[in-house]
Amino acid sequence: MKDRLEILSIGVSHHTAPIAVRERVAVASERLEEALHELCARPGIAEAMIVSTCNRLEIYAAVRGEEGPASARAFLREREPGIDRHLYENRGLSAVRHLFRVCASLDSMVVGEPQILGQVKEAFRRAEQARTVGRILSRSVQRAFTVAKRVRTDTQIGAAAVSVGFAGVELARKVLGSLQGRSAMLVGAGEIGTLAARHLAGAGCADLHVVNRSRERAEALAAELGATAHPWDALFDLLVRCDVVVCSTSAQDPILTRDRVQEAMRKRRHRPLLIVDLAVPRDVDPRANEVPDVYLYDVDDLDRVMEENRESRKREAALAEGIVEREAQAFYAALHNEAEPLLRAIRRQAEEIVRQEIARTLGREEFDEKQRAGLEAMARAIANKILHLPTTRIREAGLEDDGALLAAAATLFGLGPAAAEASRSAPAAGVSAERPAAVREGAATARPEGVAARVDRARPDRQEEEGAAALRPRLVYSGSGNS
Amino acid sequence: MEGRADRKGKMAAILFHIGLVAYGIGSFGHLASLVRERPGGHDFGDRALTVGFLFHGASVLLRAIDLVQGGAFRFAEGLSFVAFLTVGLYLLVGRSFRIPILGAFVAPLVVVILLPAHAFPDPSATPPPWMGWIRPLHIAMALSGLALFALGFLISTLYLLLQRELKTKRPGAMFRRLPSLAQLDRMTQQVMTAGFVLLTLTLLTGVLFPVSSAESSTLRQLTKEAMGVVAWGLTAAILVLRQILGWRGRRVALATMMGFFCLAIAFAGVFVGRPV
Numbered sequence: 001m002k003d004r005l006e007i008l009s010i011g012v013s014h015h016t017a018p019i020a021v022r023e024r025v026a027v028a029s030e031r032l033e034e035a036l037h038e039l040c041a042r043p044g045i046a047e048a049m050i051v052s053t054c055n056r057l058e059i060y061a062a063v064r065g066e067e068g069p070a071s072a073r074a075f076l077r078e079r080e081p082g083i084d085r086h087l088y089e090n091r092g093l094s095a096v097r098h099l100f101r102v103c104a105s106l107d108s109m110v111v112g113e114p115q116i117l118g119q120v121k122e123a124f125r126r127a128e129q130a131r132t133v134g135r136i137l138s139r140s141v142q143r144a145f146t147v148a149k150r151v152r153t154d155t156q157i158g159a160a161a162v163s164v165g166f167a168g169v170e171l172a173r174k175v176l177g178s179l180q181g182r183s184a185m186l187v188g189a190g191e192i193g194t195l196a197a198r199h200l201a202g203a204g205c206a207d208l209h210v211v212n213r214s215r216e217r218a219e220a221l222a223a224e225l226g227a228t229a230h231p232w233d234a235l236f237d238l239l240v241r242c243d244v245v246v247c248s249t250s251a252q253d254p255i256l257t258r259d260r261v262q263e264a265m266r267k268r269r270h271r272p273l274l275i276v277d278l279a280v281p282r283d284v285d286p287r288a289n290e291v292p293d294v295y296l297y298d299v300d301d302l303d304r305v306m307e308e309n310r311e312s313r314k315r316e317a318a319l320a321e322g323i324v325e326r327e328a329q330a331f332y333a334a335l336h337n338e339a340e341p342l343l344r345a346i347r348r349q350a351e352e353i354v355r356q357e358i359a360r361t362l363g364r365e366e367f368d369e370k371q372r373a374g375l376e377a378m379a380r381a382i383a384n385k386i387l388h389l390p391t392t393r394i395r396e397a398g399l400e401d402d403g404a405l406l407a408a409a410a411t412l413f414g415l416g417p418a419a420a421e422a423s424r425s426a427p428a429a430g431v432s433a434e435r436p437a438a439v440r441e442g443a444a445t446a447r448p449e450g451v452a453a454r455v456d457r458a459r460p461d462r463q464e465e466e467g468a469a470a471l472r473p474r475l476v477y478s479g480s481g482n483s
Numbered sequence: 484m485e486g487r488a489d490r491k492g493k494m495a496a497i498l499f500h501i502g503l504v505a506y507g508i509g510s511f512g513h514l515a516s517l518v519r520e521r522p523g524g525h526d527f528g529d530r531a532l533t534v535g536f537l538f539h540g541a542s543v544l545l546r547a548i549d550l551v552q553g554g555a556f557r558f559a560e561g562l563s564f565v566a567f568l569t570v571g572l573y574l575l576v577g578r579s580f581r582i583p584i585l586g587a588f589v590a591p592l593v594v595v596i597l598l599p600a601h602a603f604p605d606p607s608a609t610p611p612p613w614m615g616w617i618r619p620l621h622i623a624m625a626l627s628g629l630a631l632f633a634l635g636f637l638i639s640t641l642y643l644l645l646q647r648e649l650k651t652k653r654p655g656a657m658f659r660r661l662p663s664l665a666q667l668d669r670m671t672q673q674v675m676t677a678g679f680v681l682l683t684l685t686l687l688t689g690v691l692f693p694v695s696s697a698e699s700s701t702l703r704q705l706t707k708e709a710m711g712v713v714a715w716g717l718t719a720a721i722l723v724l725r726q727i728l729g730w731r732g733r734r735v736a737l738a739t740m741m742g743f744f745c746l747a748i749a750f751a752g753v754f755v756g757r758p759v
Binding site: 312 | 654666734
């Protein structure tokens with residue numbers, strides 16, 4: 001019997017390999033399609049997707065037996081001969097779990113950062129364009145996107161900023177709300193200050209001002225940021241006008257004293273003011289924070305904010321891991337659930353009966369649109385209610401490897417095991433961890449690797465499909481009577 | 484006739500107590516959600532508050548019918564009306580502000596307001612003579628204004644809590660769960676503007692029409708009028724400072740809270756123990 005297709009993830013990441021290795025194995029965007037075709041041309045690999053970012057190079061593939069993983073390893077070894085000691089490899093459920101964790105940003109350098117999901121989406125899009133993804137990878141990746149979205153919705157994993165630039169923007173938003181139409185001033189031309197100003201501009205703060213002792217430097221920086229350059233004397237006037245002030249000069253003494261800030265606040269009529277002091281030594285007298293409605297944050301304060309945020313992300317990550325684990329188990333069990341083709345065939349058969357009966361009844365009588373819609377809805381509701389319990393039991397039987405019950409169900413519904421084209425191509429119903437408890441429990445303990453053999457014993461006449469057709473579910477049913 | 488009034492009173496009391504229990508459950512849901520930082524609890528809390536609001540509303544309606552027919556208006560009922568309007572405002576308007584955490588402050592406040600009404604139902608007060616529709620209208624506006632000020636008080640409290648976290652540079656639950664200071668400030672302004680309009684109309688109806696019975700004590704009357712005028716003046720000053728002079732921040736939040744206290748004193752000073 002030929003090995004069935006299994007999902008594989010293999011690669012290197014910031015956890016296992018230094019940047020020198022990662023940059024050697026990275027696949028350039030313009031070479032991605034070529035690399036995908038090269039991978040799929042190797043023995044044992046039926047589908048492939050490559051995720052190549054600054055922190056990881058991972059191959060996700062649908063592979064067969066030992067040949068597929070060996071081919072993927074060989075592909076990576078050709079790029080970096082000494083890669084073996086940095087490689088990690090996951091198969092089956094572990095590969096699904098890894099994919100879900102990556103998309104949910106649980107495997108990222110900064111846990112909870114949102115970019116990775118976009119990067120995987122882009123990798124999937126490119127693989128689709130190259131036609132190197134099929135049923136297994138498509139379903140797995142799409143499900144991974146849904147799980148990532150759920151993690152974002154159900155936990156606060158991405159809520160807190162963990163870089164100086166984002167922390168500055170987060171604070172500004174917490175004080176001022178939307179930054180659209182707000183004004184900000186950058187005092188000095190320090191690198192980190194410039195970075196923070198760039199983040200503010202990116203967050204919508206369009207009215208940017210640069211003040212520097214060197215007018216030339218101020219103008220150069222203003223041109224770079226799309227800001228307005230001002231002479232040093234304008235500092236106080238801008239303090240009254242702007243809502244956010246970012247300081248990063250190399251001055252040895254404070255350039256903004258408490259009294260100066262207090263005076264500015266009186267002129268501002270106590271409109272809240274956020275001052276982010278990124279300079280060391282500090283540019284702003286720390287006592288300025290005592291002035292009502294002034295929020296002064298220096299480098300240490302920002303670091304404390306980020307530390308608390310990192311801790312908060314860790315707590316949220318634990319919750320997210322739980323969601324990912326449940327979803328991965330449920331999905332993997334469904335991916336290899338031998339009952340799915342039978343369920344699809346039963347549903348299709350019921351739909352066909354409903355369709356025929358509606359056509360027959362509506363052909364005989366005069367009905368208006370409303371009555372027609374009501375009749376159709378009622379017929380479908382009856383069919384669904386009748387099928388609900390049997391389909392739940394069949395799904396459980398699939399998860400519990402009960403091949404005898406599956407065969408009996410197929411006989412009872414009049415569905416023979418002959419290969420039916422429609423069954424092969426129909427997509428499986430979405431399966432989530434939010435299913436009935438019995439199904440979830442079954443999913444948690446299912447060992448799909450053993451399912452095939454046990455079902456085979458129950459149904460010795462089953463034929464194994466060859467080549468790419470083997471991507472499809474292995475049990476296929478076609479209606480034999482009613483349709 | 485008396486038996487019918489009795490039955491109506493008993494029914495109102497039962498509905499009131501069911502509402503109070505639902506508010507208590509809502510408070511628990513909101514507070515648990517606040518402590519555990521899980522947004523789902525707020526939805527549960529809001530559902531419980533909605534149930535409480537419906538039962539409480541039915542009880543308030545029965546009492547309002549009684550009041551319109553010339554019944555006595557007592558402290559306990561005043562509290563009940565204010566609590567009802569506060570929950571209503573939160574459910575109808577406050578939720579559009581998208582601050583689920585507000586429920587964790589509204590729900591317990593409402594329970595605290597309603598507990599004296601539960602403990603001292605004061606059923607034996609003598610009804611004042613019927614003085615026309617202007618009296619219930621005057622009372623409805625005063626209580627609605629007070630409910631708006633209560634909401635403004637709660638939003639200002641949230642403002643100060645968030646401000647404290649920002650000042651001490653230790654972002655906690657408020658930092659994560661509340662909108663920005665600017666947004667809280669805007670909400671307070673909207674609520675206070677509406678409250679000011681109602682308070683102005685209340686004062687005008689109080690000055691232009693006789694809404695109190697002759698038996699009302701002069702001292703109580705004076706307290707009510709003085710505190711009402713102080714609250715009106717304070718609110719007018721806040722609105723002028725905000726709208727015309729552009730004042731913002733902590734002092735405005737504190738002044739808003741002061742405005743609520745003045746109105747609460749005016750309310751308590753007049754209603755305690757006797758009808759208007």
